[in-house]
Amino acid sequence: MSNTVRASHRLLTRSPVALPKSSGLDRQLQYAPGCLRRASTTTQNGRKKERVVILGSGWAGYGFARSLDPKKYERIMISPRSYFVFTPLLAGTAVGTLEFRAVTEPVRRLGLDHFHQGWADGIDFARKVIRVEANTSDDIASRTRLAIKHRPGTADKGALFEVEYDKLVIAVGSYSQTFGIEGVREHANFLRDIGDARKIRMKVLQNFEKAALPITSDEDRKKLLHFAIVGGGPTGIEYAAELHDLIRDDLKYTYPDLMKFVSITVYDVAPKVLPMFDKRLADYAMDRFNREGIKVKTQHHLMRVRPDEKCEGCFKLKIKECGEEEIGAGIVVWSTGLMQNPLVQKLESTVFKMPGSDTEMQLQKDAKTGGLVTDANLRVHMVPHTASSDSVPTQGQKPTVLPDVYGVGDCTVIAEMSLPATAQVASQQAVHLAKRLNKGDIDQKPFKFRNLGTMTYLGGWTAIHQSSADELRGWMAWVLWRTAYLTRSMSIRNKITVPFYWAMSWLFGRDISRF
Amino acid sequence: MSNTVRASHRLLTRSPVALPKSSGLDRQLQYAPGCLRRASTTTQNGRKKERVVILGSGWAGYGFARSLDPKKYERIMISPRSYFVFTPLLAGTAVGTLEFRAVTEPVRRLGLDHFHQGWADGIDFARKVIRVEANTSDDIASRTRLAIKHRPGTADKGALFEVEYDKLVIAVGSYSQTFGIEGVREHANFLRDIGDARKIRMKVLQNFEKAALPITSDEDRKKLLHFAIVGGGPTGIEYAAELHDLIRDDLKYTYPDLMKFVSITVYDVAPKVLPMFDKRLADYAMDRFNREGIKVKTQHHLMRVRPDEKCEGCFKLKIKECGEEEIGAGIVVWSTGLMQNPLVQKLESTVFKMPGSDTEMQLQKDAKTGGLVTDANLRVHMVPHTASSDSVPTQGQKPTVLPDVYGVGDCTVIAEMSLPATAQVASQQAVHLAKRLNKGDIDQKPFKFRNLGTMTYLGGWTAIHQSSADELRGWMAWVLWRTAYLTRSMSIRNKITVPFYWAMSWLFGRDISRF
Structure with a gap:
């Protein structure tokens, strides 16, 4: 089914008019009868430009939107948050090395035809319409948690409205997976968004202030200043390293007498941390952590987190390997596991x-991850509906392409390709899709992943870097870490502000105000 | 009563030891019996240095603490917040021209002997002991409002502990006065602290997002985008100007179709705004506002603020002069009136x-403002207790000086001197007191106020400036406004960051992300 047919089909129902690119107000406002007059300025397929609706403003959605040619397409983005977060530097903001704003890019600066702050609540693929739930929440706390609690389809629903599309790009990403462990959702801190980073930063400084009070016992000081990080992937390791930098470079001078109570522990269920690195590099990282006094406990299973009723602001961690005795901690940072977005599960x-067909269809679901399956051209797959409880197609049931619907990033899996759920993959997919849509050859050119390597900051001006070609460690890797992130940091504004903050933190120390 | 007598009196009860200056942990921890051994290193009056305890971290308290010689005095600060706010630039952070952090200075950077995050809950002038209520609240929202709700002496009390002093500086400042107007405390936004500025910034951007939703009616758009400012002093006028800059320079391009719904109104009960300026300058300001479309309604009395149940996030303002009809507004910024700090009322x-006397004493209260009365040497006055309900001394009852207790800033009034409650007065008093204590001649040299003039930003690169010598208006006053604030901005760090942010805002526009 061609785009022309789809667009003229829609013309019969509602006829939106082409607005100038910078028009900030919603197109829907123009759906009044009088507007039909202006439809004469549109081309034969209903409007001048095809409308591409992008769901999500992360590495996939934001990366796609900024690469798509605004002269060829009308760009509309739907996302619960109005900014993109440069996630590799998030751990740095959580300890005050960087300002929060330096790692965000407001999506409205992309000059989109429109941005709707809300969640996609459902999609009618036959009518090519998205139902959007507005996000007008005044709660600016951790959106990860907010999203878990108030996800579309549950209580506290925002106002609903519909948005039409010609082409749809699903780039909604993933949620944090808590594996149903008691207390994690309520008491742990995540590290996926700016709200999370701010919460962690506040809690760390708050705990130091509490520990500094003359009325606090030494026992409680040890609990308050035990920083537990669950998950030994790059995020957890980098946060441990940044936290250690903050304590060693700054807090040591502010609270010298509290230093003896401070401890940092990284817990992981696997036998080794940083599984994506070669043994030599992972060993180097562990050596550094040992020397700095950061404990790494592999093969440890967190079973429960609960508040310590005897020590305000502290938690008790039940660890399978530690028996009945619970570990006291002042903060629990959760950086392990992803789960599918509720929208993906719903879809x-x-x-x-589909119009003109009587076959019941459904989207193809990846058996392992639960993600949406696409072909190598990033087109979303559909399969005939089966009565079985999960929608994995029976063998021999051939998936077909759902017209004009594309998927990129963490919420998708390319059939017969095994790629990690990383920013690098999402970013490359987004750019590929935008380029191919700009050229009009998306159906011909498949996506190919180019592995640029993995980097992790280890604290104290050292890092590790690994790619298929080489590996690096120590301060040379650190220089690469900083410059690589800098060149990928997106706007010119942040290309200036990020090194500025780094220099200011280096010169004057990190800001330790709590607000 | 000399300092030596007082200090040795205290030596009999508890003997604190002199700790190195950088010691971050509380002195109270050292009050164990074993510590008496170390008391041999102290001088004849109980310790090496006299301990000066400072209550407050505003213009008065922070300014005093940074000017007091740490070689001569042990400096201890008690304040519910761990930073100083450079208030003249607060309005700029509330619209995103400046980063929040650029207008704060962490007090711990002063290298104080100790900082206690808490409120002074009471003072025993005879024992020279302060009772402190710890502030370990995790709520980082508007501390103005927080302080109103959870002020010392009400429910939700934090843990209590005591701190001794040799000399005491009361610099606790004032609270916002709401004149008991219904709904102001609950629904209006204040503009006195970083938390307030952040809340205002979020609400403004949130209202634009709500107004941009396709489901919002034009009527509600008008309400959401009506910004009401109550109080026509410099703070209110500057916020109106900064808000107008934000809308004209940035939001106009993001939400072009919403511009027709935007309005800004300044309400004041007085017949003219900016009463501290000459008529010519005030008229110039009003001319500018007229041209920019900012409405100024003088002689208007706000009677009530309540939520608009028909428009989520909007408020209804009842204004005496407008009869029964209520005015719709999306935000109410309250910038008028000060009231005494609860501690001052309690004291x-x-x-x-006093030791060695049987006369019942109380602090002298200023009849007009309710502030603590000091002499021209900034020494707090006491008077014999009278049975009358207010403690204003009867004529002929001569006040005496309360030994070793000083008062600076908004919470005090110098007897027979009429000074405004401004940052300039507080700052000059603080520096005077610190210098005189450093030299040891506080009893000889009285404080003299040197009026450096008043400045107010009017938006669009214009300002007004007035001093006894001259007056300035337009862009020349604006240049003075920016450079004057810059040279007074305290740390080198912020002397670099403030112009950096100004340049970035000028080059790239203000950040309009909501987080």
Whole structure:
């Protein structure tokens, strides 16, 4: 089914008019009868430009939107948050090395035709319409948690409205997976968004202030200043390293007498941390952590987190390997595991019929990750509906392409390709899709992943870097870490501000105000 | 009563030891019996240096603490917040021209002997002991409002502990006065602290996002985008100007179709705004506002603020002069009126006896403002206790000086001197007191106020400036406004960051992300 047919089909129902690119107000406002007059300025397929609606403002959605040619397409983005977060530097903001604003890019600066602050609540693939739930929440706390609590389809629903598309790009990303462990959702801190980073930063400084009070016992000081990080991937390791830098470079001088109570522990269920690195590099990282006094406990399973009723602001961690005795901690940072976005789960369980067909269809679900399956051209797959409880197609049932619907980033899996759920993959997919849509050859050119290597900061001006070609460690890797992130840091504004903050933190120390 | 007598009196009860200056942990921890051994290193009056305890971290308290010689005095600060706010630039942070952090200075950077995050809950002038309520609240929202709700002496009390002093500086400042107007405390935004500025910034951007939703009616758009400012002093006028800059320079391009719904109104009960300026300058300001479309309604009395149940996030303002019809507004910024700090009220109603005397004394209260009365040497006055309900001394009852207790800033009034409650006065008093204590001649040299003039930013690169010598208006005053604030901005760090942010805002526009 061609785009022309789809667009003129829609023309019969509602006829939006082409607005100038910078028009900030919603197109829907123009759906009044009088507007039909202006439809004469549109081309034969209903409007001058095809409308591409992008769901999400992360590495995939934001990266796609900024690469798509605004002369060729009308760009509309739907996302619960109005900014993109440069996630590799998030751990740095959580300890005050960087200002929060330096790692965000407001999506409205992309000059989109429109941005709707909200969640996609459902998609009618036959009508090519997205139902959007507005996000007008005044709660600016951790959106990770907010999203878990108030996700579309649960209570406290925002106002609903519809947005039409010609082409749709699903780039909604993933949520944090808590594996149902008691207390994690309520008491642990995540590290996925600016709100999370701010919360962690406040809690760390708050705990130091509490420990400094003359009325606090030494026992409680040890609990308050035990920083537990669950998950030994790059995020957890980098946060431990940044936290150690903050304590060693700054807090040591502010609270010299508290230093003897401070401890940092990284817990992981696997036998080794940083699984994506070669043994030599991972060993180097562990050596550094040992020397700095950061404990790494592999093969440790967190079973429960609960508040310590005897020590305000502290938690008790039940660890399988530690028996009945619970470990006291002042903060629990959770940086392990991803789960599918509720929208993806909803879409996968929805059965629909395409216009002109009586076959019941549903989206193809990846058996392992639960993500949406796409082909190598990033086009979303659909399969005939089966009565079985999960929608994995039976063998021999051939998936077909759902017209005009694309998927990029963490919420998707390319059939027969095994790629990690990383920013690098999402970013490359986004740019590929935008370029191919700009050229009009998306159906011909498949996506190919180019592995640029992995980097992790280890604290104290050292890092590790690994790619297929080489490996680096120590301060040379650190220089690469800083410059690599800098060149990928997106706007010119942040290309100036990020090194500025680094220099200011180096010259004057990190800011330790709590507000 | 000399300092030596007082200090040795205290030596009999508890003997603190002199700790190195950088010691971050509380002195109280050292009050164990074993510590008496170390008391041999102290001088004849109990310790090497006299301990000066400072209550407050505003213009008065922070300014005093940074000017007091750490070689001569042990400096201890008690304040509910761990930073100083450079208030003249606060309005700029509330619209995103400046980063929040650029207008704060962490007090711990002063290298104080100790900082206690808490409120002074009471003072025993006879024992020279302060009772402190720890502030370990995790709530980082508007501390103005927080302080109103959870002020010392009400419910939700934090843990209490005591701190001794040799000399005491009361610099606790004032609270916002709401004149008991219904709904102001609950629904209005204040503009006195970083938390306030952040809340205002979020609410403004949130209202634009709500107004941009396709489901919002034009009527509600008008309400959401009506910004009401109550109080026509410099703070209110500057916020109106900064808000107008934000809308004209930035939001106009992001939400072009919403511009027709935007309005800004300044309400004041007085017949003219900016009463501290000459008529010519005030008229110039009003001309500018007229041209920019900012409405100024003088002689208007706000009677009530309540939520608009028909428009989520909007408020209804009842104005005496507008009859029964209520005015819709998306945000109410309250910038008028000061009231005394609860500690000051508590101290004024407390009766005490000084050691060696049987006369019941109380602090002298200024009849007009309710502030603590000091002499021209900034020494706090006491008077014999009278049975009358207010503690204003009867004529002929001569006040005496309360030994070793000083008062600076908004919470005090110098007897027979009429000074405004401004940052300039507080700052000059603080520096005077510190210098005189450093030299040891506080009893000889009285404080003299040197009026450096008043400045107010009017938006669009214009300002007004008035001093006894001259007056300035337009862009020349604006240049003075920026450079004057810059040279007074305290740390080198912020002397670099403030112009950096100004340049970035000028080059790239203000950040409009909401987080």
